[in-house]
Amino acid sequence: MRLRARAHAMAPGVGMSLEARALVGVMGIMLIAVCACAILAARVVDARLLEAKANSAASAGARLAYLVRPGMVGAERAEIERWVDDTMRDPRIMFVVVSDTADAPISRHVRDSRSWAAHDASMRLTPVDRRALNSPEPLLADGDIKGYVYRTPVWNDTPDAAKRHLGYVTVAYMDPSYALVRAGLLRATAMASLIAALGAAPLVFLAARRLTRPLRRMANAASQLAAGERPERLNERGPMEIVTLAKAFNRMATGLSDARESLVRANRELESVVRARTAELGRTNQLLRAEIHEKNEFVRSVSHDLGAPLRNISGMADMLLANDGGDLGEDARTKIERIRANAHLEQNMLSELLELSRIGARPECPDIVPVRDVVDEVARALAHEMGERGVTLEAHDPLPTLRVERARLRHVVQNLVDNAVKYMGDRPVRRIDISGEVNAGGARLVISDTGPGIPERERESVFHIFRRASTSVGAAHGVGVGLASVKAVVERWGGTISLEGVAGGGSRFIVRIPADRVTTEEASQAA
Structure with a gap:
């Protein structure tokens, strides 16, 4: 029975088993859920990392603006350069620009030329009065946010002098360690997903196999029923759906088995009746053939026995007309001709009857x-x-x-x-x-x-x-x-x-x- 079930499972057009379908489905759902969580976590981490980058850029810009303010008040370029160099010691600073009120550079230090070229091209397209202030702007590289540019004004707001605009400080901040943190998080998420899938696979397979065990028993019972056997009754215990299906199958199998047995008995009785009727029909056919043969023999015998006298009558009538026709009266001659015509008619009828009897005989x-x-x-x-x-x-x-x-x-x-x-x-x-x-x-x-x-x-x-x-x-x-x-x-x-x-x-x-x-x-x- 197991071999028959396996052969049926491997027949052309048959799909995966329920266990395999359940395993694939649950694993797929788990992978989708883990991937969704990983994507959500990555987005949250990206948002936090980008916020940290923006805050770092703003902090660096505000610090430099505070440090260069005395040098810009006294127009001491060396003082400005000293603080710019001090800021550039941080490897996360890509470039620093100190400019006057017209945004003309006073001091410019660049560590990453690609970042500076992208920022400079953007600034050339934007009027001075519309350029962002005190708001970190994203620094793009290969379509991804690698850091932020922070531009802040410098004011002379000492207590003993009137507040006066001195210029601008622009700082570009980029921290590669954030990308490493993000990649590590994604690797850890992927590893956790793989471990969870591998750990859940055996449990899912065992649960699916346990769930489909009644269906396998039902498949074996259906194979027995198709082979003409009366299958054993299925266990009517378990989940409500399985119990309902098992009860319906048991009723169907009992009805079909009873009907098949009744049909077998009826066929046997019918075969015996057909044999008896066939034997009776054979005897009837033999009697009919014998009667037909006797009829044909009778017709041939009658045709022969009556044909000879009729031929004699016809011949004698011909002889009378030929030899003594002149001596006979008109009435006698007419009667002899009628005798001859009737004899010919009867001969033709006998010939046709004989021919009719031969049609089905030979x-x-x-x-x-x-x-x-x-x-x-x-x-x-x-x-x-x-x-x-x-x-x-x-x-x-x-x-x-x-x-x-x-x-x-x-x-x-x-x-x-x-x-x-x-x-x-x-x-x-x-x-x-x-x-x-x-x-x-x-x-x-x-x-x-x-x-x-x-x-x-x-x-x-x-x-x-x-x-x-x-x-x-x-x-x-x-x-x-x-x-x-x-x-x-x-x-x-x-x-x-x-x-x-x-x-x-x-x-x-x-x-x-x-x-x-x-x-x-x-x-x-x-x-």
Whole structure:
């Protein structure tokens, strides 16, 4: 069962396990929280460090302004230089500028030329009266605040003299140790985050595994259920959600297992019933085959036994008419001709019955037969009868090519055409049309005529044996077997035949042949 669960877990399309998802999720949340705290702490530290830098710059500027004031009052340049040099001893001072009231430099000492160049360029763009006073301005380097510049005025405000503006002192302060403190803080934060993540990972994994243990048991039970086994009931204890899910699964598993067992029992019973019915059907089929065989044998025997006397009667009638016809009276001659005609009619009926019995008796030997060739054969065979009755036959190409017995196909076409010729009557237009088409469902062969037609109520019964249409009574000789044999042949192919009326009179016989009886080339072209 474990192997099946592992195989399912490694199947394509299956994602991470719940333990892995929980571990990744909790670790991600912890990392995000630690990173947020680290960013917040870094911002707070940066603000405090920048504030310390600004205060240091302001303190250095205020101190220097106080020290150089006596020298600026007495215009003692050496005194000013001495205090500027003293200020520059602090390595954190980048440059110092002492200027007069017009902001013209009196003394300038520069330690970092890049800082001075950036500050000087900024000052050139700002008018003297708009330059910041007593407010630390940030000193930028590579887009980052490296220090502050503090500019303060120098006043002569001794008690024995009037207050007078003497000039300005500008001090740039930059302390690299602040950056080191900031980097150390970030390293310590990162290390603390890593240690916290590594320490929490096993705890998170164990907690997730404990939480998903009922789900793993449920997955194993579902695999058993899918394999057709009845799984063990799940433990219905634990968190409320797990208990609810376990109860629902137990109900589902019990219902499915009971239903499967009932279905198995029903299948077994059904199989036994099917075996019994199959055996019964086999016996019935054997009886039917035996009865059909006996019927066919009976028809052949009757045809043979009745055919011989009928042939004798017909022959004797012919002999009487040939030898003694001149000595017979008109009444006797008419009766002998009626005997001969009825004998011929009965012989034809026996032949057609015998042919009908043979349709389903012997196995079929299909061949590739073009319908057009068979139509031409039938037209030649019935040319004399059609000529006597003034009937024309028109075949409209293309006609399909079928996989059937040639003799059976000719039997179908000849019977339908012969019926149309015999029952055409005295119609003003005497024409028979044959057309066909092939589609994805098979082929259609349509034979229509301009005869008197068949009433709608009789269009089904004319295919029954010994049944003739009311419009054909007295019009021609027939026994009602031809259409029944045509229907038997078409149904032997797996097709159907139907009869429709034509506007203005006439009949249309539609023979539908299944696709497996149509040649592959024509079927593919139709598709």
